[in-house]
Amino acid sequence: xxxxxxxxxxxxxxxxxxxxxxxxxxxxxxxxxxxxxxxxxxxxxxxxxxxxxxxxxxxxxxxxxxxxxxxxxxxxxxxxxxxxxxxxxxxxxxxxxxxxxxxxxxxxxxxxxxxxxxxxxxxxxxxxxxxxxxxxxxxxxxxxxxxxxxxxxxxxxxxxxxxxxxxxxxxxxxxxxxxxxxxxxxxxxxxxxxxxxxxxxxxxxxxxxxxxxxxxxxxxxxxxxxxxxxxxxxxxxxxxxxxxxxxxxxxxxxxxxxxxxxxxxxxxxxxxxxxxxxxxxxxxxxxxxxxxxxxxxxxxxxxxxxxxxxxxxxxxxxxxxxxxxxxxxxxxxxxxxxxxxxxxxxxxxxxxxxxxxxxxxxxxxxxxxxxxxxxx
Amino acid sequence: xxxxxxxxxxxxxxxxxxxxxxxxxxxxxxxxxxxxxxxxxxxxxxxxxxxxxxxxxxxxxxxxxxxxxxxxxxxxxxxxxxxxxxxxxxxxxxxxxxxxxxxxxxxxxxxxxxxxxxxxxxxxxxxxxxxxxxxxxxxxxxxxxxxxxxxxxxxxxxxxxxxxxxxxxxxxxxxxxxxxxxxxxxxxxxxxxxxxxxxxxxxxxxxxxxxxxxxxxxxxxxxxxxxxxxxxxxxxxxxxxxxxxxxxxxxxxxxxxxxxxxxxxxxxxxxxxxxxxxxxxxxxxxxxxxxxxxxxxxxxxxxxxxxxxxxxxxxxxxxxxxxxxxxxxxxxxxxxxxxxxxxxxxxxxxxxxxxxxxxxxxxxxxxxxxxxxxxxxxxxxxxxxxxxxxxxxxxxxxxxxxxxxxxxxxxxxxxxxxxxxxxxxxxxxxxxxxxxxxxxxxxxxx
Numbered sequence: 001x002x003x004x005x006x007x008x009x010x011x012x013x014x015x016x017x018x019x020x021x022x023x024x025x026x027x028x029x030x031x032x033x034x035x036x037x038x039x040x041x042x043x044x045x046x047x048x049x050x051x052x053x054x055x056x057x058x059x060x061x062x063x064x065x066x067x068x069x070x071x072x073x074x075x076x077x078x079x080x081x082x083x084x085x086x087x088x089x090x091x092x093x094x095x096x097x098x099x100x101x102x103x104x105x106x107x108x109x110x111x112x113x114x115x116x117x118x119x120x121x122x123x124x125x126x127x128x129x130x131x132x133x134x135x136x137x138x139x140x141x142x143x144x145x146x147x148x149x150x151x152x153x154x155x156x157x158x159x160x161x162x163x164x165x166x167x168x169x170x171x172x173x174x175x176x177x178x179x180x181x182x183x184x185x186x187x188x189x190x191x192x193x194x195x196x197x198x199x200x201x202x203x204x205x206x207x208x209x210x211x212x213x214x215x216x217x218x219x220x221x222x223x224x225x226x227x228x229x230x231x232x233x234x235x236x237x238x239x240x241x242x243x244x245x246x247x248x249x250x251x252x253x254x255x256x257x258x259x260x261x262x263x264x265x266x267x268x269x270x271x272x273x274x275x276x277x278x279x280x281x282x283x284x285x286x287x288x289x290x291x292x293x294x295x296x297x298x299x300x301x302x303x304x305x306x307x308x309x310x311x312x313x314x315x316x317x318x319x320x321x322x323x324x325x326x327x328x329x330x331x332x333x334x335x336x337x338x339x340x341x342x343x344x345x346x347x348x349x350x351x352x353x354x355x356x357x358x359x360x361x362x363x364x365x366x367x368x369x370x371x372x373x374x375x376x
Numbered sequence: 377x378x379x380x381x382x383x384x385x386x387x388x389x390x391x392x393x394x395x396x397x398x399x400x401x402x403x404x405x406x407x408x409x410x411x412x413x414x415x416x417x418x419x420x421x422x423x424x425x426x427x428x429x430x431x432x433x434x435x436x437x438x439x440x441x442x443x444x445x446x447x448x449x450x451x452x453x454x455x456x457x458x459x460x461x462x463x464x465x466x467x468x469x470x471x472x473x474x475x476x477x478x479x480x481x482x483x484x485x486x487x488x489x490x491x492x493x494x495x496x497x498x499x500x501x502x503x504x505x506x507x508x509x510x511x512x513x514x515x516x517x518x519x520x521x522x523x524x525x526x527x528x529x530x531x532x533x534x535x536x537x538x539x540x541x542x543x544x545x546x547x548x549x550x551x552x553x554x555x556x557x558x559x560x561x562x563x564x565x566x567x568x569x570x571x572x573x574x575x576x577x578x579x580x581x582x583x584x585x586x587x588x589x590x591x592x593x594x595x596x597x598x599x600x601x602x603x604x605x606x607x608x609x610x611x612x613x614x615x616x617x618x619x620x621x622x623x624x625x626x627x628x629x630x631x632x633x634x635x636x637x638x639x640x641x642x643x644x645x646x647x648x649x650x651x652x653x654x655x656x657x658x659x660x661x662x663x664x665x666x667x668x669x670x671x672x673x674x675x676x677x678x679x680x681x682x683x684x685x686x687x688x689x690x691x692x693x694x695x696x697x698x699x700x701x702x703x704x705x706x707x708x709x710x711x712x713x714x715x716x717x718x719x720x721x722x723x724x725x726x727x728x729x730x731x732x733x734x735x736x737x738x739x740x741x742x743x744x745x746x747x748x749x750x751x752x753x754x755x756x757x758x759x760x761x762x763x764x765x766x767x768x769x770x771x772x773x774x775x776x777x778x779x780x781x782x783x784x785x786x787x788x789x790x791x792x793x794x795x796x797x798x799x800x801x802x803x804x805x806x807x808x809x810x811x812x813x814x815x816x817x818x819x820x821x822x
């Protein structure tokens with residue numbers, strides 16, 4: 001097949017990419033090949049997985065292509081091949097499942113040792129956070145059911161805490177007129193959907209709550225930076241800060257709603273069918289809203305103490321990565337950022353950069369691997 | 377009027393003069409108000425004057441051009457775009473400066489300089505520190521006015537477009553006149569071959585304080601003119617920290633490399649004189665040279681640079697030889713490397729793993745360079761030997777690790793490290809093949 005044919009195959013859908021929903025926008029994947037960095041991946045009809053790549057020539061729109069076409073065309077790292085295979089194995093593609101797949105691949109060491117250690121730490125941290133969330137949910141539910149912490153600690157003589165807790169749960173399940181197994185299951189499900197954000201009363205904030213804080217700092221830092229810059233990069237910086245602020249505002253609204261709901265665990269258990277769905281949807285929305293920002297924040301943090309020129313280059317590089325809000329959000333909020341993204345989100349082609357094949361950009365691969373070791 | 381024959385005779389006489397006579401001749405020439413073609417005659421013995429260092433009177437021109445003294449070429453030798461200066465601009469630049477200063481101030485400057493010679497270095501530096509910033513502003517202002525007033529420009533400096541470019545360049549140099557002079561004073565005498573670590577530290581300190589990459593370029597041009605080994609200066613520029621993005625660094629180093637290739641001409645092999653120990657730096661410099669050569673080739677096609685095609689070919693060949701030489705060295709080292717990995721199969725430390733990856737990156741770069749230089753048929757065998765030996769070394773290391781009953785986690789780490797190296801040098805398909813071989817080697821029965 002000639003290179004022109006391959007190009008034709010890859011560029012089969014050069015239409016402007018304006019997703020209607022988050023799912024259509026796809027999930028940002030931490031590839032290390034410079035050409036693919038933060039490309040999005042989504043499930044199309046059936047089992048097909050599509051890769052959404054920013055316009056290779058730097059113009060408007062994105063390319064939607066099959067992985068097979070991409071590897072015919074570009075040199076992709078071993079890590080990225082492995083990551084792609086892991087992503088293919090995901091049943092339901094969303095930011096959480098893709099993140100788990102990403103961390104599992106990085107934990108094998110294919111993206112280097114720093115990224116491996118970081119991934120292992122993050123996976124362990126996730127387990128701890130899930131455990132803590134589960135514990136806090138149970139304690140809170142018992143408290144709401146009128147079983148105080150003192151009662152839980154005191155109990156009958158000779159009983160250990162676990163047995164006391166089980167007995168208390170039996171008591172609550174009886175009040176709710178469900179079996180203790182179902183109550184356990186419900187707590188498990190609630191834990192799974194909330195631990196990434198974390199409970200509002202948890203001693204340490206969850207990952208997405210922390211990311212939200214980082215995003216605030218990012219927006220502030222970028223606003224300051226763009227006021228000092230006199231080039232076109234200032235415009236990109238301003239846009240990135242505006243999208244970040246827009247994202248945090250929406251995320252806070254969503255988080256506020258879910259925090260208000262989750263404060264009454266007993267009510268969720270009682271009205272499980274309705275409230276659990278709402279919470280799960282809110283948490284999922286938060287994950288989608290913040291998807292892709294972790295890399296951008298880590299990228300900016302990595303150059304925050306660098307000279308202004310280097311920061312400028314990073315801003316221009318960032319332009320294409322800023323997560324586009326899908327229509328369902330942009331139409332609702334009428335922020336105008338979706339229109340602006342059309343002029344800002346293009347590639348700024350640079351000297352000595354092989355934008356087509358990703359070859360000879362080992363420094364960039366190394367940088368992406370380092371960032372993998374610094375992301376939340 | 378001096379005829380061509382007379383000038384030739386005079387040049388011959390000057391060239392044959394003894395050192396003492398030459399110093400006398402120069403002293404007489406320096407007292408003449410108009411030197412015209414005598415400058416041409418003296419140009420032929422400038423190298424002798426450099427070593428004799430006769431005291432020369434400190435004129436306004438000499439002080440003005442002191443920071444760029446080493447970048448001056450005679451009008452016949454000077455080439456446009458060479459990032460040097462033609463001696464022909466000394467007169468117009470001095471005139472521009474004197475006109476801007478006015479008759480009274482110019483006379484005062486001349487009076488202050490009267491009786492002073494190049495031996496009065498401290499005086500010259502102190503005087504320059506006062507003069508250069510003002511001169512820089514005057515020249516920059518002149519260039520600005522000349523760009524909008526063609527008539528004035530033609531009257532003052534003629535129609536040649538290159539002259540305003542050189543004057544603008546002069547203005548940029550004079551902004552840093554004092555710092556350039558101080559740096560030169562701290563460096564070994566010209567032409568220096570090697571720089572001590574404190575020299576490199578001093579250069580790095582200077583570079584770090586410069587606000588723009590273009591300023592770094594100015595200082596590097598002076599260094600290139602002073603150095604007997606320009607490749608080392610380019611390599612230094614590749615390594616030292618500067619306030620620039622990679623893109624700006626690429627532009628600066630690329631342009632300077634082009635100017636060096638152009639200047640060295642037939643002697644371009646000297647560019648490839650890189651120490652044998654560092655494969656990574658060698659790959660970087662070779663990559664830079666190849667892209668500079670490509671840029672020069674393109675400019676030659678467009679007619680924007682008058683570089684000899686023989687120079688380009690010779691440099692290309694020299695880089696090709698350099699690539700082959702580095703590959704041969706790597707092939708030569710592979711037996712020792714395999715023996716070491718078998719004897720001590722433990723997983724590499726973080727630092728060792730990072731270094732191995734850098735070396736693998738350099739090998740990959742050499743492979744791409746070989747393709748660009750169209751010498752891949754020459755280097756194919758070496759690459760095959762290297763990659764085969766890398767694979768074999770990986771298998772032996774894993775086998776040895778199994779024999780020595782290293783923990784499974786260590787063996788897994790060795791496999792991942794080796795796969796990453798293979799991926800960097802050869803890509804995914806070969807890494808996939810190697811993975812199955814290594815997994816087989818890791819089985820206890822293997």
